[in-house]
Amino acid sequence: xxxxxxxxxxxxxxxxxxxxxxxxxxxxxxxxxxxxxxxxxxxxxxxxxxxxxxxxxxxxxxxxxxxxxxxxxxxxxxxxxxxxxxxxxxxxxxxxxxxxxxxxxxxxxxxxxxxxxxxxxxxxxxxxxxxxxxxxxxxxxxxxxxxxxxxxxxxxxxxxxxxxxxxxxxxxxxxxxxxxxxxxxxxxxxxxxxxxxxxxxxxxxxxxxxxxxxxxxxxxxxxxxxxxx
Amino acid sequence: xxxxxxxxxxxxxxxxxxxxxxxxxxxxxxxxxxxxxxxxxxxxxxxxxxxxxxxxxxxxxxxxxxxxxxxxxxxxxxxxxxxxxxxxxxxxxxxxxxxxxxxxxxxxxxxxxxxxxxxxxxxxxxxxxxxxxxxxxxxxxxxxxxxxxxxxxxxxxxxxxxxxxxxxxxxxxxxxxxxxxxxxxxxxxxxxxxxxxxxxxxxxxxxxxxxxxxxxxxxxxxxxxxxxxxxxxxxxxxxxxxxxxxxxxxxxxxxxxxxxxxxxxxxx
Numbered sequence: 450x451x452x453x454x455x456x457x458x459x460x461x462x463x464x465x466x467x468x469x470x471x472x473x474x475x476x477x478x479x480x481x482x483x484x485x486x487x488x489x490x491x492x493x494x495x496x497x498x499x500x501x502x503x504x505x506x507x508x509x510x511x512x513x514x515x516x517x518x519x520x521x522x523x524x525x526x527x528x529x530x531x532x533x534x535x536x537x538x539x540x541x542x543x544x545x546x547x548x549x550x551x552x553x554x555x556x557x558x559x560x561x562x563x564x565x566x567x568x569x570x571x572x573x574x575x576x577x578x579x580x581x582x583x584x585x586x587x588x589x590x591x592x593x594x595x596x597x598x599x600x601x602x603x604x605x606x607x608x609x610x611x612x613x614x615x616x617x618x619x620x621x622x623x624x625x626x627x628x629x630x631x632x633x634x635x636x637x638x639x640x641x642x643x644x645x646x647x648x649x650x651x652x653x654x655x656x657x658x659x660x661x662x663x664x665x666x667x668x669x670x671x672x673x674x675x676x677x678x
Numbered sequence: 679x680x681x682x683x684x685x686x687x688x689x690x691x692x693x694x695x696x697x698x699x700x701x702x703x704x705x706x707x708x709x710x711x712x713x714x715x716x717x718x719x720x721x722x723x724x725x726x727x728x729x730x731x732x733x734x735x736x737x738x739x740x741x742x743x744x745x746x747x748x749x750x751x752x753x754x755x756x757x758x759x760x761x762x763x764x765x766x767x768x769x770x771x772x773x774x775x776x777x778x779x780x781x782x783x784x785x786x787x788x789x790x791x792x793x794x795x796x797x798x799x800x801x802x803x804x805x806x807x808x809x810x811x812x813x814x815x816x817x818x819x820x821x822x823x824x825x826x827x828x829x830x831x832x833x834x835x836x837x838x839x840x841x842x843x844x845x846x847x848x849x850x851x852x853x854x855x856x857x858x859x860x861x862x863x864x865x866x867x868x869x870x871x872x873x874x875x876x877x878x879x880x881x882x883x884x885x886x887x888x889x890x891x892x893x894x895x896x897x898x899x900x901x902x903x904x905x906x907x908x909x910x911x912x913x914x915x916x917x918x919x920x921x922x923x924x925x926x927x928x929x930x931x932x933x934x935x936x937x938x939x940x941x942x943x944x945x946x
Contacts, residue, residue: 467685484699488703493711508705508709528697531700531704560686561687562689
């Protein structure tokens with residue numbers, strides 16, 4: 450099994466450029482450039498390009514999913530959750546390219562994404578209803594629950610990271626194991642399965658992040674309402 | 679497999695960079711475009727609804743106007759029909775009256791024309807009949823006829839009786855010794871003597887007779903004395919005939935009776 454973090458192309462003291470960062474950059478460039486190419490000729494009327502149509506479908510559906518979870522103003526959370534989903538999904542979809550290893554199969558990447566979610570949840574909760582109202586969540590239902598709430602926050606972050614890492618890494622690992630046993634047919638099937646797994650994991654990661662954010666917003670909002678009453 | 683914390687920090691930064699890039703290049707433009715399109719569609723729908731409302735209102739207005747117009751049209755049509763019928767009747771009545779007047783006038787004209795023609799025919803016929811009769815009698819006039827005329831005159835003179843005889847005698851008495859005898863032909867001396875002889879018994883005074891010839895007296899002889907006139911002439915018969923013809927042509931009711939020949943009709 451290839452560890453992307455250990456494939457270092459350039460190193461200067463603490464700084465280093467490994468495969469994980471390089472592949473992530475490539476994916477970022479493709480995503481950003483593709484978005485720019487499509488949206489620079491964006492039209493408001495009914496006649497629009499197929500690319501714009503596709504992009505709008507993706508954005509509208511992500512927005513719809515966020516709304517279905519129970520977040521009242523999905524447009525505020527769309528960039529964060531949409532970027533999470535698109536990055537993980539695109540990283541998983543690219544596994545169809547021979548020799549490509551998704552950066553999400555690196556625990557560092559998944560931990561980074563989980564840390565982002567870990568900080569995003571209180572950020573959105575506080576921006577929605579204020580610092581005090583958010584912090585009160587940790588004392589709910591009683592003060593005794595504070596350590597458990599903190600443990601819950603930490604554990605779910607770790608769970609997010611490990612879940613994504615485990616699934617993505619297992620896919621890549623199974624393919625490499627199967628290649629050594631049966632070099633034909635099976636790796637193709639597993640690759641196709643890997644595509645599905647990548648999409649499912651992107652969906653699960655984004656939905657879980659959305660659920661955490663929604664919970665933070667609703668709980669802090671509930672506290673605020675109680676205070677007003 | 680360990681976590682490389684540098685990579686974690688780098689990936690966090692990468693993710694934040696990607697978040698910023700996608701927000702700027704993807705989500706904001708697409709959401710703006712979608713929102714603007716939705717707003718545009720909402721505006722269009724609102725405008726369409728407003729137009730539909732206006733159109734519905736206009737439709738109702740036009741329906742109402744149409745109904746009013748139909749009612750007004752029916753009313754006007756009924757009024758026009760009634761007026762036309764009344765006018766038609768009035769015109770027909772006027773035409774009938776005018777036609778009746780014209781017919782009466784025409785009938786009157788025809789009647790007048792008929793009467794004029796009838797009168798003209800009648801007069802012409804009468805004139806022709808009289809003219810023919812006068813010409814025939816003039817042509818037939820002869821000595822023997824004149825003698826017969828004188829004889830008839832003398833006989834009538836002798837046969838005169840009653841009131842007429844008294845009037846004649848009275849006139850002869852008043853006359854200044856001369857009586858005038860007019861005839862259509864020249865009387866011979868014998869005839870003059872015979873006439874004087876016939877008159878003589880009727881007067882006690884001697885009287886002289888003057889014998890004149892008159893062309894008006896057709897085959898006749900006439901005695902004039904002091905306003906009294908006694909005559910026998912074919913012209914008298916012809917005058918009588920003329921009278922009968924006139925009565926006959928005028929449709930006189932006594933036509934049948936008067937058209938019969940009289941007993942005194944002369945035999946020529």
